[in-house]
Amino acid sequence: MDFGFISEGLTKLYDKLEGWGAGIIKMLPNLVIATLTILVFWGLGHWGYKLMRRILKKTHFNESLEHLLASIFRIAIVMLGVILALAVMDLQKTVFSMLAGVGVVGLALGFAFQDLAANFMAGVMLAVKSPVNIGDMIEINGTMGKVIRIRLRETLIRDLDGHDVFIPNKDFTTNQLINYTSNGRRRIEVKVGIGYEDNAQEGIEVVRKALTSVDGVLSNPAPEAYVVELGGSSVNIVAHLWFKYPEGDYLKIQSEATVRVKEKLEASRFNIPFPIRTLQLSPEQNKDAKSALG
Numbered sequence: 001m002d003f004g005f006i007s008e009g010l011t012k013l014y015d016k017l018e019g020w021g022a023g024i025i026k027m028l029p030n031l032v033i034a035t036l037t038i039l040v041f042w043g044l045g046h047w048g049y050k051l052m053r054r055i056l057k058k059t060h061f062n063e064s065l066e067h068l069l070a071s072i073f074r075i076a077i078v079m080l081g082v083i084l085a086l087a088v089m090d091l092q093k094t095v096f097s098m099l100a101g102v103g104v105v106g107l108a109l110g111f112a113f114q115d116l117a118a119n120f121m122a123g124v125m126l127a128v129k130s131p132v133n134i135g136d137m138i139e140i141n142g143t144m145g146k147v148i149r150i151r152l153r154e155t156l157i158r159d160l161d162g163h164d165v166f167i168p169n170k171d172f173t174t175n176q177l178i179n180y181t182s183n184g185r186r187r188i189e190v191k192v193g194i195g196y197e198d199n200a201q202e203g204i205e206v207v208r209k210a211l212t213s214v215d216g217v218l219s220n221p222a223p224e225a226y227v228v229e230l231g232g233s234s235v236n237i238v239a240h241l242w243f244k245y246p247e248g249d250y251l252k253i254q255s256e257a258t259v260r261v262k263e264k265l266e267a268s269r270f271n272i273p274f275p276i277r278t279l280q281l282s283p284e285q286n287k288d289a290k291s292a293l294g
Contacts, residue, residue: 034085041081045074068124068152122169123152131172136181137246141171146246185218186245188254192261193234195271200227200235203270210264211241214257216249218242234273 052070132138136147138157145159154166180186190211194203204225211223218241225239239261243253265272 030089034088037085037088038078038081041078041084044081045077048077049074118170122173123150123154126150126155126169126172131177132179133181135246136179138180139178140167141175143167181246184244185242186248186250188241188243188250188257190239190241190254190257190261191236192239192258192265193231193236193273194265195273196235198235198270200237202268203227203235203237203265206264206268206270207237207239207261210260211239211257214241214253214260216243216253217257218244233275 049070052073053066056066056069126132132147132150132155134147134150138145138147140157143157143159143165145157145165147155148158148164149156152169154168155172157165157167159165190207192207194200204227207225208223211217211225212219217223221242223239223241225237227235228238229236239257241253241257243250262272
């Protein structure tokens with residue numbers, strides 16, 4: 001059997017490997033320089049990120065926008081290093097091929113990961129428009145809590161029970177958002193009922209004065225009270241008071257205000273009635289009830 005073709009194939013393979021080896025040895029200095037270039041620019045990118053954050057802090061941007069701009073600056077530095085490394089290895093054509101490939105891949109990924117792209121773009125909008133900032137007390141999608149971290153894809157909120165809740169950023173553009181911190185103050189509502197035999201106007205004044213004595217309540221705007229309903233067993237009063245937020249404790253002030261209103265009304269001899277129900281019985285039912293009672 002003639003094995004000449006095997007010998008010829010092995011020879012070609014050896015020549016090819018030898019050529020590759022020679023090429024690698026020839027390119028080795030450039031490969032080392034290219035690797036060092038990438039490492040240097042990687043370090044420069046990390047240093048540039050910190051430098052940009054320090055510079056942006058002086059401009060009073062919000063933290064999420066600072067992070068976004070600094071990250072873009074770092075990526076630009078690293079990409080410049082990659083392009084220079086490819087140029088050192090005489091791979092300029094590869095650079096243009098990579099850029100074209102990135103565009104095609106980015107378009108394909110945009111269709112495949114629409115939610116991811118939507119969250120990313122919403123994160124950019126949050127960073128630029130800053131409807132919320134770190135430390136704000138907000139409510140969205142039925143979740144109320146403090147903003148801990150704003151990322152490009154999701155926002156971390158710590159709710160009132162201490163749980164960490166991750167909200168996709170696109171929800172901030174499609175759902176109602178309540179920011180309790182942006183105004184710097186928050187309103188509390190206190191409801192109470194007084195008897196029909198009491199003077200309603202005097203009751204309003206007692207309630208209003210009671211609220212002005214609560215610690216943490218703002219004098220501007222001052223507490224107000226109104227008669228809002230003639231209820232089934234009481235004349236119902238609703239009072240509004242304001243306090244600094246989030247510095248003040250909502251539940252503590254609400255509790256103290258409710259207790260103070262009750263104490264002041266009782267001290268002023270006002271009746272705080274409870275609901276009364278009257279049952280109307282037919283003669284037969286009345287007779288049966290009397291029989292049951294003996």
